[in-house]
Amino acid sequence: MARERRGFRHRTRVAVLGAGNWGTTFAKILADGGADVMLWARRSELAAEIQHEHRNSAYLPGVDLPHSLRATSRLDLALAGAEHVFVSVPSQALRENLIAAAPHLGSRATVVSLMKGVEKSTGLRMSEVISDVLRLPPEQIAVISGPNLALEIAKEQPTAAVVSSQSLETAQAVARIATNRYFRSFVNTDVVGTEFGGVLKNLIAVAIGIVDGVGYGENTKASIITRGLVEMTDFAVASGAQAETLSGLAGLGDLIATCQSPLSRNNTAGRLLGQGYRLADVVKQMQQTTEGLASVGPVLELAAARGVEMPIVEQVRQVLAGELEPKDIAPHLTTDPDDDPKGERNTHGQAQGGGALRRTFQRALDQLRDGGRRAPGDRP
Numbered sequence: 001m002a003r004e005r006r007g008f009r010h011r012t013r014v015a016v017l018g019a020g021n022w023g024t025t026f027a028k029i030l031a032d033g034g035a036d037v038m039l040w041a042r043r044s045e046l047a048a049e050i051q052h053e054h055r056n057s058a059y060l061p062g063v064d065l066p067h068s069l070r071a072t073s074r075l076d077l078a079l080a081g082a083e084h085v086f087v088s089v090p091s092q093a094l095r096e097n098l099i100a101a102a103p104h105l106g107s108r109a110t111v112v113s114l115m116k117g118v119e120k121s122t123g124l125r126m127s128e129v130i131s132d133v134l135r136l137p138p139e140q141i142a143v144i145s146g147p148n149l150a151l152e153i154a155k156e157q158p159t160a161a162v163v164s165s166q167s168l169e170t171a172q173a174v175a176r177i178a179t180n181r182y183f184r185s186f187v188n189t190d191v192v193g194t195e196f197g198g199v200l201k202n203l204i205a206v207a208i209g210i211v212d213g214v215g216y217g218e219n220t221k222a223s224i225i226t227r228g229l230v231e232m233t234d235f236a237v238a239s240g241a242q243a244e245t246l247s248g249l250a251g252l253g254d255l256i257a258t259c260q261s262p263l264s265r266n267n268t269a270g271r272l273l274g275q276g277y278r279l280a281d282v283v284k285q286m287q288q289t290t291e292g293l294a295s296v297g298p299v300l301e302l303a304a305a306r307g308v309e310m311p312i313v314e315q316v317r318q319v320l321a322g323e324l325e326p327k328d329i330a331p332h333l334t335t336d337p338d339d340d341p342k343g344e345r346n347t348h349g350q351a352q353g354g355g356a357l358r359r360t361f362q363r364a365l366d367q368l369r370d371g372g373r374r375a376p377g378d379r380p
């Protein structure tokens with residue numbers, strides 16, 4: 001935490017690894033919040049542009065970066081003395097980057113994932129990969145997620161996010177430095193829910209892009225978003241998350257932002273698929289990280305292992321594999337509304353989950369009736 005001492009202002013030393021859209025934007029958030037930030041870019045030309053011209057023209061055109069933000073392509077310099085290390089590389093490259101960073105990492109540094117994917121080869125969440133490679137105790141690991149389209153934040157449009165760590169103190173310490181006049185970090189201790197919120201909303205955003213590309217309208221999209229949130233919640237709860245987290249910033253909040261915005265790469269990739277492009281062409285066209293395309297397989301494997309049905313995510317897989325026409329994607333709505341007035345059943349008459357979500361809303365209603373303060377979940 002930045003603190004005053006006899007006129008000397010201590011600025012927390014932090015490193016950000018990965019100078020793409022989100023890494024650069026997050027480095028700006030931290031620098032504007034008063035931290036002493038060193039951003040690591042793989043390419044020396046990019047590091048030089050950020051350091052000397054205060055720009056990252058490839059990823060954030062038109063955005064002026066703070067002059068206090070320094071950049072380097074040397075990992076050892078980026079990590080020297082860093083108390084907190086924020087990581088924003090593509091999920092599939094996290095492990096190799098952590099292995100390279102490990103020798104330069106201070107033994108007490110907190111490592112914070114900014115990423116929204118799962119490792120394809122292991123099915124591990126990003127915080128699990130961090131734990132696996134670096135052998136850090138849970139209180140030195142945190143994750144950040146929320147409705148955070150990078151370019152909007154780089155333009156200083158007000159936004160909120162959640163910092164999550166098993167240790168509330170760690171989450172609060174990270175939230176303090178990751179807060180400034182346009183960015184507010186809330187905290188929770190539900191790492192599983194916070195991470196899976198970010199992973200799963202990408203898949204629903206791909207589905208929304210697909211139906212948008214086909215030309216379907218708002219009813220289809222609203223149905224997919226609503227049923228998608230049920231799938232996200234059931235999957236996350238079966239994985240050990242708290243349902244409340246999925247109705248907070250890292251779940252519903254991010255789902256709304258990503259499904260609505262043309263800035264979303266997942267949404268854009270889906271739209272191209274819906275317009276009839278084949279997956280290989282879409283991948284070629286997407287110059288930036290599109291996590292949802294890599295997460296579909298591992299998420300469905302985990303869902304099968306946990307006995308969770310994910311009809312929308314399964315249809316996304318089928319479209320990606322060329323097994324389903326984009327126009328045939330459907331939100332699997334109730335076929336007989338009288339059959340199940342409270343829940344929603346699929347075409348086979350099976351309950352489509354939603355129990356956890358319903359319980360959350362019920363608890364929130366009960367709290368309101370009791371004169372309670374507010375639903376649990378993201379806290380200031």
Ligand SMILES: NC(=O)C1=CN([C@@H]2O[C@H](COP(=O)(O)OP(=O)(O)OC[C@H]3O[C@@H](n4cnc5c(N)ncnc54)[C@H](O)[C@@H]3O)[C@@H](O)[C@H]2O)C=CC1
Pocket residue numbers: 018019020021022023042059088089090091093097114115116117148149150151287288289291
């Ligand atoms: N862009 C956004 O609005 C947000 C992105 N995220 C997450 O942040 C993570 C990174 O995404 P973006 O910054 O948007 O992606 P990006 O594609 O803009 O940037 C990725 C960066 O990683 C670098 N990179 C690529 N392969 C690498 C490797 N093997 N080793 C090291 N660096 C490598 C690229 O050169 C680039 O600088 C993703 O998990 C994404 O889901 C989270 C919130 C918002």
Ligand SMILES: O=C(CO)COP(=O)(O)O
Pocket residue numbers: 116146147148149150202205254257258263264265266267289290291
């Ligand atoms: O995570 C994001 C917004 O919160 C960014 O979404 P995309 O990765 O789809 O661009």
